[in-house]
Amino acid sequence: MFSRKYLLSCAAALALGAAGPAAAQTAEVIHWWTSGGESAAVKVFADQFAKAGGTWVDTAIAGGPNARTAAINRTIGGNPPTAMQFNTGKQFDELVENNLLADVDAVAAKQNWKGIIPPAILDAVMRNGHAYAVPINIHGQNWFFYSTAVFAKAGATEPKNWDDLFVQLDRVKAAGFIPLAFGDQKNWERNMFNTVLAGVGGAEGFTGMWGKRDQAFVKGPVFRKVAETYRRLKGYVDPASPGRNWNDSAALVIQGKAGMHIMGDWAKGEFTAAGQTAGKEYGCTVLSNGGGGYVMGGDVFAFPKPKNADVAKAQALLATTMMAPDTQIMFAQKKGSIPSRQDVDSSTLDICAQKAMKFVSDKSAQIPANELLSPPALTGAVEDIISAYWNDNSMTTDAFVAKVSSALASTL
Amino acid sequence: MRKHAKAFSAARLGIYGFLIISALFFLLPLYVMIVTSLKGMPEVRQGNLLSLPMAPTIAAWVKAWSSACTGLSCNGISVGFFNSVKILLPSVTASIAVGAVTGYALSLWRPRGAALLFGILMAVAFVPYQVFLFPLVRMFSFVGLNSSLPGIIVVHTIFGLPTMTLIFRNYFAGIPLELMKAARVDGAGFWRIFGTIMLPMAVPIIVVAIILQVTGIWNDFIFGLVFAGRENFPMTVQLNNVVNSTQGEREYNVDMAATILTALVPLAVYFISGRWFVRGIAAGAVKG
Amino acid sequence: MTMRIGSRFAAQTALIPAMLIALVVYCGSTVWTVWISMTNSRMLPNNTFVGLRQYESLFGNERWIVSVQNLALFGVLFIVITLALGFLLAVLVDQRIRGEDWLRSVFLYPFSMSFIVTGLAWRWLLDPTLGIAKIAHDIGFEAVQFDWLVRQDRVIYTMLAAAVWHASGLVMAIMLAGLRGIDQEIWKATRIDGIPAWRTYIFVVVPMLKGSFATATILMATSVVRLYDLSVAMTNGGPGIASEVPAKFVMDNLFERQNIGLATAAATSMLITVIAVVAPLLYLQNRAAARAAR
Numbered sequence: 001m002f003s004r005k006y007l008l009s010c011a012a013a014l015a016l017g018a019a020g021p022a023a024a025q026t027a028e029v030i031h032w033w034t035s036g037g038e039s040a041a042v043k044v045f046a047d048q049f050a051k052a053g054g055t056w057v058d059t060a061i062a063g064g065p066n067a068r069t070a071a072i073n074r075t076i077g078g079n080p081p082t083a084m085q086f087n088t089g090k091q092f093d094e095l096v097e098n099n100l101l102a103d104v105d106a107v108a109a110k111q112n113w114k115g116i117i118p119p120a121i122l123d124a125v126m127r128n129g130h131a132y133a134v135p136i137n138i139h140g141q142n143w144f145f146y147s148t149a150v151f152a153k154a155g156a157t158e159p160k161n162w163d164d165l166f167v168q169l170d171r172v173k174a175a176g177f178i179p180l181a182f183g184d185q186k187n188w189e190r191n192m193f194n195t196v197l198a199g200v201g202g203a204e205g206f207t208g209m210w211g212k213r214d215q216a217f218v219k220g221p222v223f224r225k226v227a228e229t230y231r232r233l234k235g236y237v238d239p240a241s242p243g244r245n246w247n248d249s250a251a252l253v254i255q256g257k258a259g260m261h262i263m264g265d266w267a268k269g270e271f272t273a274a275g276q277t278a279g280k281e282y283g284c285t286v287l288s289n290g291g292g293g294y295v296m297g298g299d300v301f302a303f304p305k306p307k308n309a310d311v312a313k314a315q316a317l318l319a320t321t322m323m324a325p326d327t328q329i330m331f332a333q334k335k336g337s338i339p340s341r342q343d344v345d346s347s348t349l350d351i352c353a354q355k356a357m358k359f360v361s362d363k364s365a366q367i368p369a370n371e372l373l374s375p376p377a378l379t380g381a382v383e384d385i386i387s388a389y390w391n392d393n394s395m396t397t398d399a400f401v402a403k404v405s406s407a408l409a410s411t412l
Numbered sequence: 413m414r415k416h417a418k419a420f421s422a423a424r425l426g427i428y429g430f431l432i433i434s435a436l437f438f439l440l441p442l443y444v445m446i447v448t449s450l451k452g453m454p455e456v457r458q459g460n461l462l463s464l465p466m467a468p469t470i471a472a473w474v475k476a477w478s479s480a481c482t483g484l485s486c487n488g489i490s491v492g493f494f495n496s497v498k499i500l501l502p503s504v505t506a507s508i509a510v511g512a513v514t515g516y517a518l519s520l521w522r523p524r525g526a527a528l529l530f531g532i533l534m535a536v537a538f539v540p541y542q543v544f545l546f547p548l549v550r551m552f553s554f555v556g557l558n559s560s561l562p563g564i565i566v567v568h569t570i571f572g573l574p575t576m577t578l579i580f581r582n583y584f585a586g587i588p589l590e591l592m593k594a595a596r597v598d599g600a601g602f603w604r605i606f607g608t609i610m611l612p613m614a615v616p617i618i619v620v621a622i623i624l625q626v627t628g629i630w631n632d633f634i635f636g637l638v639f640a641g642r643e644n645f646p647m648t649v650q651l652n653n654v655v656n657s658t659q660g661e662r663e664y665n666v667d668m669a670a671t672i673l674t675a676l677v678p679l680a681v682y683f684i685s686g687r688w689f690v691r692g693i694a695a696g697a698v699k700g
Numbered sequence: 701m702t703m704r705i706g707s708r709f710a711a712q713t714a715l716i717p718a719m720l721i722a723l724v725v726y727c728g729s730t731v732w733t734v735w736i737s738m739t740n741s742r743m744l745p746n747n748t749f750v751g752l753r754q755y756e757s758l759f760g761n762e763r764w765i766v767s768v769q770n771l772a773l774f775g776v777l778f779i780v781i782t783l784a785l786g787f788l789l790a791v792l793v794d795q796r797i798r799g800e801d802w803l804r805s806v807f808l809y810p811f812s813m814s815f816i817v818t819g820l821a822w823r824w825l826l827d828p829t830l831g832i833a834k835i836a837h838d839i840g841f842e843a844v845q846f847d848w849l850v851r852q853d854r855v856i857y858t859m860l861a862a863a864v865w866h867a868s869g870l871v872m873a874i875m876l877a878g879l880r881g882i883d884q885e886i887w888k889a890t891r892i893d894g895i896p897a898w899r900t901y902i903f904v905v906v907p908m909l910k911g912s913f914a915t916a917t918i919l920m921a922t923s924v925v926r927l928y929d930l931s932v933a934m935t936n937g938g939p940g941i942a943s944e945v946p947a948k949f950v951m952d953n954l955f956e957r958q959n960i961g962l963a964t965a966a967a968t969s970m971l972i973t974v975i976a977v978v979a980p981l982l983y984l985q986n987r988a989a990a991r992a993a994r
Contacts, residue, residue: 060485069634076550076553077550077558078553247662
């Protein structure tokens with residue numbers, strides 16, 4: 001009885017929706033931005049979309065995997081949302097291959113994406129010459145954030161390179177602080193490993209391992225050094241780190257209990273929320289042995305094949321709005337990221353973002369993020385090995401190398 | 413007053429001692445959740461898990477219920493509560509109805525294919541049901557059931573079937589065959605025997621079934637997420653949004669309040685009907 | 701006579717919903733799962749046959765092996781402890797004590813809450829810098845190092861503690877129901893014979909509660925195989941891969957890792973194991989039932 005009534009009301013709503021002109025611009029968007037800062041960022045999109053004449057229907061689901069599960073299952077099940085979030089990279093490859101996504105070529109051409117978006121980020125949404133997603137922002141994944149107060153007390157200075165890093169960490173340690181705040185969960189273990197891989201192994205190493213699955217590199221001396229450096233970092237984290245959330249680790253730096261934290265630039269949201277300013281209470285830097293080495297990822301929105309012209313219109317409006325210059329800059333301010341468009345006025349962003357803009361403008365300073373290079377299956381398989389290596393002191397570096405090499409070779 | 417009251421011996425002291433210590437162990441997590449939910453964030457940050465709140469406040473509860481944000485909507489988990497109820501009532505009814513009829517047919521009528529069906533159900537009881545998620549999405553899209561209230565009800569009926577059938581089958585198996593024979597001599601058929609004799613006799617086990625299904629369906633997250641559709645997201649989806657926000661400061665007091673609020677329905681069911689639960693199991697579910 | 705046939709027919713019809721679910725959903729899904737496990741499917745299923753390569757990759761996967769070992773260790777300990785504790789609690793609650801209703805509810809309530817809900821509270825309690833460890837320090841036991849939650853070789857026992865907390869009450873309810881069904885004459889008889897109560901429990905009552913033990917064992921075993929929420933909520937499999945379990949392996953690969961081929965290979969392996977254990981038991985039970993009916 002109940003369900004029939006419900007169905008009827010649904011049908012009525014649908015009928016009304018099809019008839020009313022307003023419904024033409026309604027967009028249901030699935031995303032996983034549920035925290036305070038993230039919600040504020042999403043609100044920018046929703047408000048701008050409303051200003052452009054659309055209605056934003058928000059489906060927020062905490063946790064990337066949860067949100068993607070729901071979005072993908074709905075798309076396969078024939079009831080797709082208007083737009084859905086992915087990380088910049090390979091997560092939506094097969095949706096494209098199975099012809100489930102609509103391209104956004106029209107918007108890309110109109111806004112001249114080719115001229116204004118860094119090639120690495122643009123390439124990540126292109127498949128067979130068509131753009132299949134809107135690259136809304138750029139996140140740097142290998143930042144070092146440090147507490148200026150703790151560094152002052154410990155007599156430490158901003159590290160200049162990887163060798164210097166350990167000098168500074170030792171100073172912080174000697175002063176009785178936690179040298180490196182770490183939220184010891186699998187994905188952050190991998191992110192930290194990637195930070196070392198980018199810094200010590202360089203761009204060739206990073207793309208060699210994740211992108212080309214280069215056996216020679218993985219078995220070579222540079223990778224060995226990466227692994228050993230990574231393990232060396234373990235001496236600087238506190239014993240309570242396993243299982244800790246990354247934001248709780250950032251909080252340790254904010255509260256002056258720890259010296260440093262390795263994280264993507266979304267961590268700035270935590271500092272901002274605590275009333276701290278980049279360049280004052282905390283500093284930020286990216287470390288590499290050869291300069292550059294900025295690991296670049298981000299978020300995109302993809303659009304399932306529309307069922308009718310109204311949905312297609314809403315999708316086009318949404319894509320256009322998300323990439324509009326003012327939306328881009330307002331969104332980045334809230335999110336901690338930088339705009340994917342390089343032709344916007346970024347002077348209102350903080351100094352860490354200014355540094356990031358510099359990296360992004362220099363192609364030689366960039367490394368495409370993990371998600372851009374490897375499919376989730378491979379990322380996950382190697383992540384397990386990195387995690388085991390970090391946590392199990394009895395695993396030798398030789399064993400680690402052998403396991404990584406085998407995972408690169410055997411993951412289908 | 414009763415005779416055993418005199419024996420407040422060492423043995424009884426030991427029994428009470430053990431039971432009280434066990435009770436404390438069982439209550440500890442709930443206690444932590446409750447006191448945390450009554451604290452303000454500054455106090456939570458100090459990290460004294462077990463201390464009573466210095467300045468008890470229900471602010472976290474209010475926020476969890478009515479203003480905690482999930483994405484852009486800041487309506488707390490109250491919306492999900494009503495969705496959960498909407499899912500719960502028909503799902504519990506449907507799953508128990510199908511389970512009871514199947515159990516009755518299997519145990520007392522043994523129609524063709526009964527053994528096979530029972531074998532399949534037993535095996536499925538051991539399979540992590542997430543495995544069925546993906547094929548089910550495809551099947552549902554084929555029949556147009558995805559993202560709807562009927563869809564989620566069917567899902568709960570499907571996954572409640574093994575347990576429900578099992579307990580009803582065991583229960584009815586314990587009913588004296590003479591009763592069946594007498595009824596059939598009187599000319600009663602399959603459905604009449606079920607409706608007039610078996611169902612009234614099955615009240616204790618129906619209570620058990622209700623308790624199990626209310627708990628299971630209310631606590632479900634993944635099916636609700638995938639099959640209910642955004643209009644019908646159950647409370648657990650909202651809870652997940654509140655509790656597992658990946659970024660931003662975690663308001664543990666709000667998390668805990670939201671958690672207790674979400675658990676309130678099954679908790680109430682257990683505390684109110686614990687007595688009948690044991691009685692129901694005693695009435696027949698134990699025959700392996 | 702016609703009535704009989706009508707009823708037979710009705711009985712057969714009544715089974716249709718269950719049959720449909722069993723054949724279409726359960727069997728259909730299973731066949732599909734087995735087939736996909738022999739393809740190279742990643743995010744979406746495809747039909748590129750690769751033979752048993754997913755299985756090779758599965759059994760060469762350290763995390764899967766650790767998951768299986770964890771489940772075996774956890775499963776045995778969990779079943780033994782919940783049965784023992786549940787039985788003990790039931791016996792004690794059955795001693796005509798005061799507040800029986802209240803105690804029963806206290807032991808039973810954890811079962812009403814999902815781990816998604818209670819995992820956080822457990823993590824706090826077991827956290828080496830908060831919870832139990834902190835209390836011990838605060839009352840003067842500085843030497844207490846309670847860091848099992850973050851130790852690879854011990855983390856599985858912290859999951860065990862939470863799982864026992866969750867399920868013991870249910871076992872107690874089942875056992876209590878069994879105890880209440882026992883003929884009171886037995887107690888009189890043993891008392892006259894001068895047999896101490898504990899011996900009566902072990903040598904007379906336990907064998908009589910065979911059915912209760914069987915039911916409880918089956919219920920506990922199903923929850924062991926399905927173990928997933930607890931691992932996700934308490935440790936997310938960590939530290940490292942020390943507390944991973946098979947169902948989590950399946951789920952992670954099914955969705956987050958977009959590796960359906962491997963996930964279905966793992967699911968199929970679990971299914972085969974379950975059938976290998978359950979089928980003979982069912983067969984024996986069926987035979988026993990048939991003999992009893994004769």
